[in-house]
Amino acid sequence: MAIPDYQTLMLPVLRLAAAGETRVPDAAETIADDLGLSAAEREELLPSGRQRLLHNRIHWAKFYMNKAGLIDQPRRGRFVVSETGKQLLSTSPERIDVARLMQYQEFREFYTNAGTAKEVDGPPDQHQVAPSPSAGQTPEEQIEAAHRALQTALRGELLQRILQNSPSFFEQVIVDLLVAMGYGGSHRNAAEQLGRTGDGGVDGVINEDRLGLDRVYIQAKRYGPNVSVGRPEVQAFVGSLVGLGASKSVFVTTSTFSQHATDFARHLSQRIILIDGVRLGDLMIEYNVGVRVARTVEFKRLDEDFFAEDQ
Template sequence: MSIPDYQALMLPVLRLAAAGERRVPEAADAVANQLGLTDTERDELLPSGRQRVLHNRIHWAKFYMSKAGLIDSPARGRFVASETGRALLHTNPTSIDVETLKRYPDFVRFYNASSEGSSAETPATGAAAEATSTPEEQIDAAHAVLHAALKAELLQRILALSPAFFERAIVDLLVAMGYGGSHEDAAQRLGRSGDGGIDGVIDEDRLGLDRIYVQAKRYAPHVGVGRPEIQGFVGSLVGLGASKGVFVTTSSFSSPAADFVRHLPQRIVLIDGNRLAELMIEHEVGVRISRSVEVKRVDEDFFVDD
């Protein structure tokens, strides 16, 4: 089964808290056992890769119930059901959700303050969102959409400009990744030869102890790179006595092309349009930071009563 959303986790979390003090990891294990979650589901991470999905949803279930006064925090990192929470359980509810929490004045004040403090929908303000997503999940989902749009725009811009610009972009990327020594050295080598199926050569390290040969194809998305083109590139490497090559395209590689390089004695790296855009974003080539959002949490080490 899939991991329940954070509202569906409120009742099982409150029941666990009524049985005694808990930590989120302990509650996550207990809930996972109750639901029969697989190891893969237990270990599933948010898109950011910084927290398990189950832990995140339990955290927010606990957080929202604490705003309604159903959960207390008696010690650092621990939580337990309050008298109000136990009273709710005594009514044998079939579920607990945000609408349930709205019965409690403290939660209503929190809910209204959250609504007034944001012009965009959040789990405290958007009915559809609050049924499925925690704040981190919404941030990650929005980031994924922006990331995908940015990758598409990068490739569109490259295709709209000249082949010479594409070569310069590859120079910038390889230098940003730590190859080619200085930018001037890389630019002198890459995009200058054009001999035997090789578009350029770039030093693998600043000392020039090894070289990487590069082939670049600025193709439209529907024009893929096939095995014959890879074979031609490899043949050029063999003729030069080279052992390392990078084939870059703005489109994609066919399955026969990808399979072909897996069994070669030479080390050939294929970079398709999607990977090219990912690397440009990762190494900040052709992009800049437009907006940063900091997400802060309570520093538990600060709140220690000596």
Template sequence: MAIPDFQSLMRPVLAAVADGMPLALAVLRKQVASSFPLSEAELQERLASGKQTVINNRIGWARTYLNKAGLLCIPAKGMVQITARGLETLRTGPERITVSWLKRYPEFADFHMSRPTDTASPSEQIEPAEESTPDEQLAAAHQALMLSLADELLAQVRAASPSFFEQLVVDLMLAMGYGGSRKEAGRATQQTSDGGIDGIIKEDKLGLGVIYLQAKRWSNMVHRPEIDKFIGALTRQRARKGVFITTSDFSAGARDAALGLDIKVVLIDGSKLARLMVENNLGCTVKHVYEVRELDSDYFNEA
């Protein structure tokens, strides 16, 4: 099954502490997670940041929202306990507790709503998406911005000159840690005598290996004959590794041609090229930096 959203976890979180006794958060997470038929892969699925599992993050936010609504309290560090309001909710509340339902409590409504600034109009007030936790909303917004940036980058690359594209390939390989210095990389990518290869670049700063390159600033799809030609050129050079980069895409036949070979051939299409540029900060710059802070529980450890 799909991992439940954090609202679907609110009632199970309350039910786990229905006996009124304090419960350790770690135990709460295990009990709530085990109440759903989740596969091992789903239990281990992590957030985009990689720092926490999705299920634990959602249980944590369910606990936070219930606490802000006064249905749970935190009697001690790392502990959770149900309140009288929480017990009443289990008796008379809905089967699925939602953010909208919790807004009946003024303290929760104050917590949840993003207040407009002095210069903002009421219409600019932000209402967060209720199906996602704040961590997931932040990750989704970041992902959307990165995809939009990648689209813009690819459009710029496709409009650039062939010579600029060749330099971009060198810059990208350098940004990813290949090629040694820029001067060495420039020499390494000079046109070779083999028509199936555009250039070579050092695999590392010591030059212990080389990677052969083919770069196509095309709008049309790359088909198998081009890959076969590249593989043939690699074979003649007794090369072991090659990278074929295009601003367009590869046909299924082209992708099949690069599989199951003694030679390692990596295909980078336009979409992947743009993503690599974003990941390696090539052709783009940092616009804003937002720091997300969390409680440092060690600071409050008086033992």
């Protein structure tokens, strides 16, 4: 099953806190058992790969309930239900979510000051959060979703601009990218080798390292998004590699590879890497080719070690 969002986890987390002082990892283990999560689901990470998804959502459920006064944190890394939390549980709530937490003055002040709440007119116990598509996501998940959306849009722009330029520009893009990735030595050496062979479907050869101990053969196809590279083109490239005694190669396209082409390349004895438009755009972004940093945002966490007094 899918891991519940952080608001759905609020009630189970509060119930665990009512059973005694606990920690996020322990709560995650218990909740995972109760939900019957698989080993893969328990280990699922945020897109950043820095934290388990379940742990992150439990953390935010605990954090928000702490801001509402439902949970106390008596010592580092541990939490327990507060008297206010016990009172809420005594009413046997079916669900605890942000809208419910807005009934508490402390949380309303925190949430409104955080710039994430839109209050509707009415008495204090009727303040609610305006619904939004991301209401079930933690702040970190919203940030990462926004980052993915920006990356996808940027990747599309990169490919569009490559197609608007000349084939020689596309070759230069490949040179810049390979050099940025550590291949070919200098731009000059890489440029001299790429595009010079023209031997039966091989567009170029580039050194794998600065000393030229091994070489990588290149094929580049600048196709529009509706034209896929098929098996015949990959097969022709491989045939050229056999004649050259090549063992390593890269086939780059701005479009996609057909399933037959991908399956063919996967079962070859020679090492051939297929880079389609999506991966090409991602690599250009990762290695800062054709892009620049427009804005840097830092997110900081509390330094628990700073506040740890010697016992």
